Amino acid sequence: MSSKTKIETQHRIVLSDSRRMNRIKDESIDLVVTSPPYPMIRMWDGLFSSISPDAKKFLDNRDGNGAFEAMHLELDKVWHELYRVLKEGSFACINIGDAVRTIGDRFQLYPNHSRIISSFRAIGFDCLPVILWRKQTNAPNKFMGSGMLPAGAYVTLEHEYILIFRKGAKREFRTDSEKSLRMRSSFFWEERNKWFSDLWDFKGTSQELNKPELRKRSAAYPLELACRLINMYSLYEERVLDPFLGTGTTMLASIACARNSIGFEIDKAFSSLVPEQAVAFSALADELLSARISDHCRFVSAYTESKGPMKYINGPHGFPVVTRQETGIQLYRVRDVVSTDNSLIRVSYEPLGRIDGIPSAKAAIPRSMGGRIRFGSNGRIKA
Structure with a gap:
């Protein structure tokens, strides 16, 4: 794939139980990004009770430890499927929170994260350093x-x-084409320093859902969280899986990051929500791209002022970068999003060209198809 060619991605929604993902072939997935229902969180009791008679029995008998294990045994079935469908050397990123709860007269913590780590290790995965997502609350x-x-x-x-x-x-990455794609999919030096920290805080980020009653029934995380993980652990046009699709955050992030994706969901109420959001997603994707470019431009300005000019220039866009590995980064803009039905979304992209006026963030960006893309006074891309 030339860095100057348009690319296309497909995003498929499967209304099915992810404990049996028969629609996916062995070793065909490049990355998993998901957040499962959290065992021992009260809002998920009904779901776990419906799929596990043992979980219901333990909850009815006020046996918290028994219910905890019964719920995780159901999640274990999904984790086994992930091992089957993931390619060798690929990653699975699981967002999970621990639970605290009083059952009977006993208050205790139910350590979901450690139980999942134990399961993945038993299946055969290698466990890598974890990230703590800071979710500070100011509730009185x-x-x-x-x-x-x-x-x-x-x-x-x-x-x-x-x-x-x-x-x-x-x-x-052995072949020239693999190495080239990896180079085009690279991230900025300052992004690496931020993303590969073990503590993340998304203060100031927002992600509104038009149907708040559905958000209450999902394990949704910020769009930025999913975008980071996808950029960190996959390449352009690779295939991302979310076995607990919910509100579709992972799928929307895959669209923004120019990856293919597939998501499984058993709640039919979500089936039309993701396509609706995806079709209206181009403007938000532009905001994300604008923010990424603006952030880099501000970094260039601060770096140059304190340390002097950077040694390297990015080829496709012409802005300064810290390392040689960043010289091949190619950014893509969402051009068109089409939902043919509630199960398939098609997205086309166009590559951005040179960005003039560095380090100013309000630069003109030539379109590959002619015309120009410019930053408005709000710092966002406008046609």
């Missing part, structure tokens, strides 16, 4: 227990985990 009643009295209060959980696993040995 967030402190539980005995107030200001000692020996009775409980620590407040204000983080979730992003667990990262690899199937098999480190991936190798």
Whole structure:
């Protein structure tokens, strides 16, 4: 694929149980990004009880530890499927939070993240360093227990985990085409420093859903979180799987990052939501692209002021970069999003050309098809 050619991606929604993903061939997936229903969180009791008689029995009998294990045994079936469909050397990224709950007269923590790590290791995955997603709350009643009295209060959980696993040995890029695609899919030096930190905080980011009643029934995470993981662990046009699609955040992030994707969901209420959001997604994708370019331009300005000119120039876009590995980065803009039905979304992209006026973020970007893309006064791309 030439860096100057348009590309296309497909995104398929499967209304089916991800414990049996028969629609996916062995070793055909490049990356998994997902957030499952959280065991021992009350809002998911009904779901787990409907698929696991044991989970229902333990909950009815107020046996928290038994219910915890029964729920995870159902998730284990999905994790086994992930191992089957992932390619050798590919990654699975699982967003999960622990649960705290009183069952009977016993309050305790149910460590979902450690139970999932144990399962993945038993299946054969390699466990990599985890990311803590800081989710600070300012709720006035967030402190539980005995107030200001000692020996009775409980620590407040204000983080979730992003667990990262690899199937098999480190991936190798042998052919010239593989190496070229990897170079075009690279990220900026300053992005690497931010993304590969073990503590993430998304203060100031927002992701509104038009149907709030569905958001309450999903394990949704910020769009930026999914975009980071997709850029970190996959290449352009590779295939991303979300076995718990929900509101479709992973699929929308795949569209923004020019990857193919497939998502499984058993709740039919979500089936039309993702295509509706995807068709209207071009403007938000432009915002994400504008923000990425603007952030890099600001970094170039600050770096140049403090340390002097950068040593390298990115070829496709003409802006300065810190390392040789960034010289081949090629950015793509969403051109068109078409939903043929509620199960398939097709997206076309065009490559951006040179960006003039660096380090100014309000630069003109030539379109590959003629015409120009410019930054408006708000810093966003406009036609």
